């Protein structure tokens with residue numbers, strides 16, 4: 001049973017979010033799922049004027065009073081080959097409940113069309129997955145691997161979906177690595193409301209399951225309060241189909 005929405009952003013700690021912690025607290029008590037805040041921390045980010053970094057001291061000072069059994073404090077760490085020392089320093093220094101590892105940048109933010117403009121889809125997606133593997137081989141003290149279908153949100157190709165058949169070896173290497181290192185795979189629910197998004201995650205999860213993956217986290221990646229826990233019914237279908245165990249993290253410990 002899914003117990004937590006494990007991927008939520010609030011303003012101002014995530015500068016691109018449009019919800020405040022007070023709005024979440026209003027619904028937290030009667031919401032069907034607990035919530036874990038996972039603010040953006042993308043050291044060495046380049047790509048837009050927004051700074052995806054926050055001061056962890058201020059974060060804990062502001063939000064610790066809200067922390068309770070249904071409301072936990074995590075972080076979404078943007079991993080890049082040149083920021084892993086900073087990531088490690090912060091993860092080691094602060095009492096996050098949960099750490100998400102995410103790839104947002106491959107020589108710049110892949111949310112922008114520039115990344116895709118001069119590349120074939122095969123090349124763009126291969127570079128994204130290769131970067132992911134290189135980063136996590138170098139740094140893997142995190143709890144779950146975020147939104148593996150991230151670039152499908154933004155890619156400018158006619159068919160932006162990430163097909164397992166086009167990238168099987170790269171995906172196998174990533175999944176074998178996280179399974180060996182006891183890292184979960186996130187089911188990011190943002191794209192599950194569309195048939196294509198759902199089918200893409202279905203294909204990807206089939207491979208994860210085939211390789212021995214059992215644990216998943218489920219996160220909406222909400223930046224607006226109305227998106228908290230969106231499409232969790234769809235995530236539930238995928239979890240049942242593969243008998244996954246949905247988990248969350250509290251004080252960095254895996255909880256069912």
Ligand SMILES: [Zn+2]
Pocket residue numbers: 076102104146147
């Ligand atoms: Zn992200």
Ligand SMILES: [Zn+2]
Pocket residue numbers: 007009076221
């Ligand atoms: Zn996020």
